[in-house]
Amino acid sequence: AQSVTQLDSHVSVSEGTPVLLRCNYSSSYSPSLFWYVQHPNKGLQLLLKYTSAATLVKGINGFEAEFKKSETSFHLTKPSAHMSDAAEYFCVVSDLSSNYQLIWGAGTKLIIKP
């Protein structure tokens, strides 16, 4: 069965420093992977997705993620954090075994210090 683990429930970085949000997944098939962002009291927005094309995926707002099959990871990064990046981030996996339904991680809250 698939699963996704976000390794940190909270990440705190200073504005202007790099961001790393870690995600590991489990999948028996070729997975599709997503990152969604949720700003406070808002809905969820698709940040980026991997669907078996290039392993380095670029998303909106300067975020990117790299699919590493050998490490079963899909970590989200950004070179320089901005105050507006403060939000909760969800890593999501989907594959044939779930009939392509989305399996969600528990979320990582990103805190940006001024």
Add this chain to the structure above:
Amino acid sequence: DAGITQSPRYKITETGRQVTLMCHQTWSHSYMFWYRQDLGHGLRLIYYSAAADITDKGEVPDGYVVSRSKTENFPLTLESATRSQTSVYFCASSPRDTLNYGYTFGSGTRLTVV
């Protein structure tokens, strides 16, 4: 307005009452979904629908009922609300190619059962 809208945004109801959460999308997307979001659980799928008159259970369907008589509407009914159903509920829609297009979420309904 184009998009996906949920109503109401906030609802307080008493234990045992029936309550219906509404979801409407204007894109004629094939797929629609209902999720609940609780602290520490990420998003959990309640029900989904692949087309009008086709619905299927997700991870946590007990206590909920859905219908989809029209493509654009996907109401979620709590037949007899319980305190454990206090949560934020998100509706989402997606075209048939869900993996390449991802899901578009509504703004959510915050339901409190007292």
